[in-house]
Amino acid sequence: MVDWRLARATGARLSGRGPQVTTGEASDVVAELRDAARRAQAPVREFTGLAAPEDATPALVVDRPRWIEANLATFSTLIGPKLDELHAESSGPARQVSGVVGGLELGGAMALVSSRVLGQFDPFWTGPAEEPGRLLLVAPNIVAAEQKLEVDPTDFRLWVCLHEETHRVQFTANPWLPDHLRGLIQEFTDQTDSESLGHVVQQAMRAARGEIEFSLTELFQSEEQRRILDQATGVMSLLEGHADVVMDGVGPEVVPTVVTIRRKFTQRRESAGPISRLIGKLLGMEGKLRQYRDGAVFVRAAVDAVGMDGFNAVWTSPETLPTREEILDPSLWLARVHG
Template identity: 55%
Template sequence: MIDWDLAVRVGSRLAGDGPAVSRGEASEVVAELRGGAEKSTPLVREFTGLYAEARTAPVLVVDRPGWIQANADGFATVIAPIVGKLQEKKGPPSAMAEAIGSRITGAELGVMLGFLGGKVLGQFDPFHQAEGAAGRLLLVAPNIVHVERELGVDEHDFRLWVCLHEETHRVQFTAVPWMRDHLQDLMGEIVGQVETDPSALLSEGLSRVGSVLSGKSDASLLDLFSTPEQKTIIDKVTGVMSLLEGHADVVMDGVGPEVIPSVDQIRARFTQRRKGIGTLDKLLRRLLGLDQKMAQYRDGAVFVRAAIDKVGMEGFNAVFAEPANLPTKSEIHDPESWLKRVHG
């Protein structure tokens, strides 16, 4: 259904190479990011109280095409059950339909990956399968260099700041081993609810695209093409992701000025940068769900700080004891309700 090679080629072409750096500068950035990821492990452990063995996931410092290839591989794994459902109901497509359709969807996916490939700073992939590894950590070197230059901040502080965020995600999934399976189960439920009639799916979703384009709705493509049953499950995923992203943001800002002296300046300029984007960029961000992603960082951090203020870090860590203790989407916006439910 998707020409993955075409998606990678289109995405890589659109993303471009990033800022110009010499070979020596590139080597220094790669070495510093690898070192920052390793340095972050004890810092995250000390701040959060969560213990995760070091080096349980490979650290890959990649360029934009490398990030695009890694995510195309991940999408291919996630989408495989959906393809199976469609083929089970409709049967395999004709050779011509498959050739044309796969190139169209490959190009569309490539455009999305190209847009994201120029913006993502880092990513922890908990679902990557490799012997002896619990996921993998990706750091996108050209994007990190581009943003640190644009913000005019201390490059060494900024690189460690990014590493702290992504290392926190590694710790979350390694110190809390059920988290990966829990999210995978939720994703499986979403796939199980997929509408296998493409015409019905498209007619319902496209009827609402106009509302987004006209500014009457802030829904993402995921919202537009989701059934009510899927949206219920997506709300659960949103609650979990808001927790994880907010927790990582609190860690990256809270490790302390002794380690990142300019952390307050970095946060202020990084937050301001998000506001200074053009109309087309805002539309694409809305359609791809990036506005919702930014809300996860913001709302999740507010939840985490509120919980820690009330019950301390150890009390907050009850959130990682079992799936039942995870906050719902509504509890993210009402930390008191989570505290009453979990801590009485």
């Protein structure tokens, strides 16, 4: 249902280069981002209290096409087999057309997202030396953001790395977590047939054109699909909220202009464009901002109640992760896990 090579080529062609910089300036940005990723490791580990190995995974500074390539490789691994299964059910001519259309649509979507994302930890990638994941820092987008926000570049790059380093710590300190997320994705795809997937794609395209509003939680009607989506939403809100709390906790110690950066960056989030709003609708949430906000409120409430060590019980197993309902009402998680 997706021509992956066409998706990669389309995404690279449409992604744009970002700010124009000289070769020397680009080299300086890459060197500073690598150094910032290294500098972020110790304070994040100290603040979180999580025992994660240092330098266990590579930190890669990439451009937009390389980010697209990395994410398409992950997508093809996670959902490619299911798409191939559904693809095989269609006729020969329909199979060929759907692959081209799917490649073009996915490539276009990836190009749009690639122009906004600053960094990402990919927990599903395994390197040649069995590295459990990789940290991606999208250099042109970081430079574009710091220029637009008019903030100190050195401070902003370290601040971004604090957030992404927290994600690296979350996964490398808790090696069961990638498998749990992979399992949720597998469960969800197993519940999806070609008819329901086609309906979702059709409705998504209508929403993209502004004809309708909808969310995945409304389209997937089975109780099992809703359960899986709720679990995934709870986990992602936890991960993003925790990373924001760590940024704000560590920031004042290592980023001199953190107050200015946080204020301007929050304003940037709240003025998200139509693509970000569409993604938020698809996830059944009020935009990406809510995921950060609700998750951070949960983390702060839990830490206030039981301390950081008590909060870290959340990383014990899949059973101690918060549900979507518990993210919105931390007292439920506290009662269930701490009694």
